[in-house]
Amino acid sequence: xxxxxxxxxxxxxxxxxxxxxxxxxxxxxxxxxxxxxxxxxxxxxxxxxxxxxxxxxxxxxxxxxxxxxxxxxxxxxxxxxxxxxxxxxxxxxxxxxxxxxxxxxxxxxxxx
Ligand code: 5GP
Ligand code: ZN
Numbered sequence: 001x002x003x004x005x006x007x008x009x010x011x012x013x014x015x016x017x018x019x020x021x022x023x024x025x026x027x028x029x030x031x032x033x034x035x036x037x038x039x040x041x042x043x044x045x046x047x048x049x050x051x052x053x054x055x056x057x058x059x060x061x062x063x064x065x066x067x068x069x070x071x072x073x074x075x076x077x078x079x080x081x082x083x084x085x086x087x088x089x090x091x092x093x094x095x096x097x098x099x100x101x102x103x104x105x106x107x108x109x110x111x112x
Contacts, residue, residue, distance in 0.1 A: 035104025
């Protein structure tokens with residue numbers, strides 16, 4: 001079976017899209033962990049940060065730039081957290097790289 005985020009990119013599964021360009025798509029997390037919880041996903045299927053290649057570094061940087069733009073557009077001036085879970089012990093459930101953009105509440109540190 002094909003990856004769920006690839007299906008979202010191809011509009012085979014609906015999602016609440018926040019932003020999109022040639023390289024990436026941002027949509028609301030289906031199970032939000034904060035008032036703002038957006039996933040920023042490269043259109044290229046890469047399973048995890050461990051699987052990325054040196055040639056992907058601009059693409060991964062692009063995800064962070066998109067996060068910055070969304071944060072600016074949503075006025076998240078009091079802060080936000082960006083998270084990439086890599087591998088099962090880190091809590092990765094969907095094996096297609098995604099950057100979590102979380103905001104709208106205070107976050108604790110260290111993470112759980
Ligand atoms: P991970 O645990 O892999 O870092 O994060 C996967 C995230 O994808 C979770 O926060 C989960 O709620 C979200 N998610 C899983 N399936 C779907 C889906 O079909 N649609 C949306 N919008 N989010 C999903
Ligand atoms: Zn995929």
